[in-house]
Amino acid sequence: MIGKQTIEELLHRLKNDQNTAHWQTIPGREAHTAPFPDSLDEHLKDALRRRGINSLYTHQAEAYNSAMMGSDLVLVTPTASGKTLCYNLPVLQTMIAHPESRALYFFPTKALAQDQKNEMADLIDAVGLPIKSHTYDGDTAGSIRQKIRQAGQIVMTNPDMLHASILPHHTKWVSLFENLRFVVIDELHTYRGVFGSHVANVIRRLKRICRYYGSNPQFICTSATIANPREHAEALTGRKMFLIDRNGAPSVKKHFLIYNPPVTNKQLNVREDETHSVVRLAGDFLKNKIQTIVFAKSRLKVELLVSHLQKINSGRQDRAPIRAYRGGYLPLERRAIEKGLRQGEIMGVVTTNALELGVDIGQLQVCILTGYPGNMASVWQQAGRAGRRSEDAVIIMVTSSNPLDQYMANHTDYFFSRKPESVRINPDNIMILMEHIKCAAYELPFKKGERFGSEHVDELCDYLTDEDLLHYQRGKWYWMSDGFPANNVNLRSAAQDSFAIIDITDQGHAKVIGEEDRFGAMTMLYEDAIYIHQGAQYHVDDLDLIERKAYVRKVNVNYYTDSDLAVQLDVLAMDKHAVFDNAHIEKGYGDVSVRALPTIFKKIRFETYENIGWGKIHLPELEMHTNAAWISFDPIYLDQFGKNVFQGALVGLSHLLRHAAPLFVLCDQNDLSVVPKIKAPHNEKPSVFIYDKYPGGVGLSENLYQLMPRLLEKASDMAQNCPCESGCPSCIGFVNEGRAAKQALIRLLKERSTCHSHKN
């Protein structure tokens, strides 16, 4: 390598790169501070001063004051704004004044709890008072568990532990529950969709147990920037919340670049795959020893990027300065990577949104986003990983050819002024709610007429009595089964069972290398699939559905595999319905049954992405009941445009809706599915269904039903603004009769937007 290039030199080159579509400089911001509150204990003030803190940021002072007044509050805090003091100060102040009081913190991951424990320990040390704070999770040694249960003043845990260990064993935690003053919920925005709906129910159970022991804790929540922090916090905790969203922390100057890879095929308007650009850009920084974090949307992408980037590792695997980090890795592996990043031994990391959270990996200088991450909250969380505490930060978003990415690349003003999305949960999802009714009944019997959340649950308890799980006696329902209901519920995975991935390359030493949920297993671990883990390829020899195990063997092939699903859809009940455009278009919302069958898989060559073979997948159908929103068109359009053309338009519309939906609700790509049906079974009309990919639904499609006019407008925008003629990945995709289909769709959407009907 010839001499190292500095970051300035690299930036200069990017300035002249014609693919740099936009360059936004976000100026740094000064701090807004407030003096220490008078009521703050001298010990605490001293401890802060000794750490060089002589005043609080305004939002910290506001949080302290309102917490001490007894409000339940939610704080919106960007990365690195000193949010931990917002809750640690009122909690410690309370502990100093009332040592018998207790606080329960919960974090979405064990790693975050571990980080916070260390930070809290440092602060308590500096304060010099004996306040007992400890993590309580799967890693906590058995020998100290009892001590924590009886005497831990601040207990840091995660919702899963609360759900499966602390709440079902509440009789061992009497001193905690009798004296619980604060519940701190960090990273509130991560509790969304299925996970959030479960966690809301875990919190209902927590509150129920607190009531039983006579305590009524205050909730302090923190969240990344989302559109509805107060509403979300209220839905999650069932409390009225006080919102603090004026951030007083300073921030560094940021260079935010949007990089749009070159068009490689003019006719088809196909762009170079964004991974190529990301590898090139990240490679430039890494070769020059500039610490870089790369975000990618899927686990597969992460692995692909790492295998490309590792080539610049000059063959020395043991140093492995570039690593992958994602869910499905074992905890020890993750801790090692976090440490390597903090200490600078690891130069680059490629990750899914797993590293979006506040896991402490120190400061990185450059952040590259492989594609628009799907929501603005993620954009700013991921961007926050760069330049957390020091010099200018560089953020590069490399856009892919999908419609949303191209829309953002071509509407940068819109992008930078975009409001964050709102977060949805559906705690009353019957499938989820029922599981927690069981857990709650196990913890304490239900009284007749008792509410869980806002709903009476007598009918549900009667149902569970019929199912031989509860027993009704003298006005109460008691758990009456030899099972342990919490074991049956995994808060995080859509399917309630996970599959172990077992490496049998060395017959004598088979080992578990990761896990996938049922859906992941059916779509990634079918027989003959190529599964990629930490950059290595594995061939799936066998998927055992009964034992929930996938046996894989290390291989070295030049392709990866991708699967297709066949989907059947039936409407079971229609809850909401509206027509517009003189009844030519209608929208609906309700319960549907979805049956999905993995059919075939394709083998795709790495370098060229060409299809080099396929195979059948022999797996049973997955059936699910869930919620869906749909839009149906008058069948006369079929004659008007011709069947083939209209079918193309319908498929194109699904493509657009799939990409536009995340503009309105904060969800992961996997949370929603869009399916076009030329003749929907319930009304025999051409329709497009958008459904929640979780049994019972988590509120996404319900929200989209309400927003349908706006959603269609956005889809119309995307189609009209795309320069291609006959459909491309950036608008309607490649469909039959592309040119005519695109025209038809634009006309269809335009027509309806001229006669708005915002009524339901």
Added chain:
Amino acid sequence: MSLAQKLKLYRKQLHEQNRGAKESSPNPQQLDQTLDDKRQNQAIRRAAVALDADLRTFEDQYVLVHSERLPLATRIGPYALDDLWQTVASWQTFGAAHPLSAKGLHAEDLLFFDTETTGLGSGSGQMIFLIGLARLTDRFLELKQYFLPGPGHEAAFYDSFLKDCTSLKHLVTFNGKAFDWPRVKTRHQFVRDQVPKLPAFGHFDLLHASRRLWKNRLESVRLQSIESNLLSMGREKDVPGKLAPFLYFQFLKHPEAGLVKGIIEHNREDVLTLVSLYIHLSNKILGKAETDLEENYEIARWFEQIGDHTHAQTIWEALIRKDSAFQLPAKARLAACLKRKGDYQQSLKLFESVIAAGGDESGLVSIEAAKLLEHRFHDYSRAIQYTMSAMTQLGHQRNDEKMYPLKEAAYLKRLNRLKLKRTKKFS
């Protein structure tokens, strides 16, 4: 859509989801109406009569208490109940260090105790529905069983049980330390405001003792297998304990005594077996009953672990006199015992005789010999020889990824030090 409508729509899927929440339970017949309180109380009264139990009341709650008095001459397996006097008396002169020692206790202080629960889990949703206990008096053995007629009667249940055993001091259970007693504590939390406090009992857990003595000969160390294999007892028509939850759930829906009669009998026999088993184990430890070589070996090991070297040494000395599979291990143990007492000559002799007889597969005995030779006899050459042979033995343990490198490093260090000392000695 209301929850009730949702419930209708999702019934099938919910049913599938529920399957995971139950461990056993074959699908029972549905009961179309829940019993109202009045009819339930009538049913409880009928059950009390059928189970030969008193119906005690506490506020508006009930508990069924079955009491019996067994003559002291009653035999439980190989022992009569009044053998317990002798056993407790023997402990008085033996010493207090042993975990089963009743020194300082009277036979009347012991509370033989066993429970039946609605599941094996340890969480707050599992209940105890039957407590069986037995205590000795100077004229008879008093046996009591407390039966919970439904989940709404726990205050009566615990109040009655706790008031009856205030004078008792020491629990005798089978796995009660890990199972029964923690569950009593959990359930007591729910009624703690209404009933007496839990006393701070001492505790003999006979599972631990039985595991020590018999884990090699029994496939699983359960009370029933101990009865049939070691106490020559057998049960007629026993209802297996694992059916208890299911039968109890059935009883709650149809309160007929016949459903739980078998479980109550099962519990009764368990409690009585505890008396016999405590006598049996104690007598073996006290040397008052016949023991085989393996039992001797394990009893001595137990003495050693609790620091009672005197009793251990006596047994080792007896064991090395007989040719058996335990002879060499006992020799090595005795050698260690003598080393501790400072009898290095005798200790070394025993270690060496174990090695010579091929009784050092692990290499650890050779290391012991090397230690003595190095530190007490300053005979570095022979110490080196023994360390070398320990190295050879270690070679067979390469598969132990954790221990092998550690031991190898330690042995090499020892070898280097010995060589250095030998050089110094001769220079």
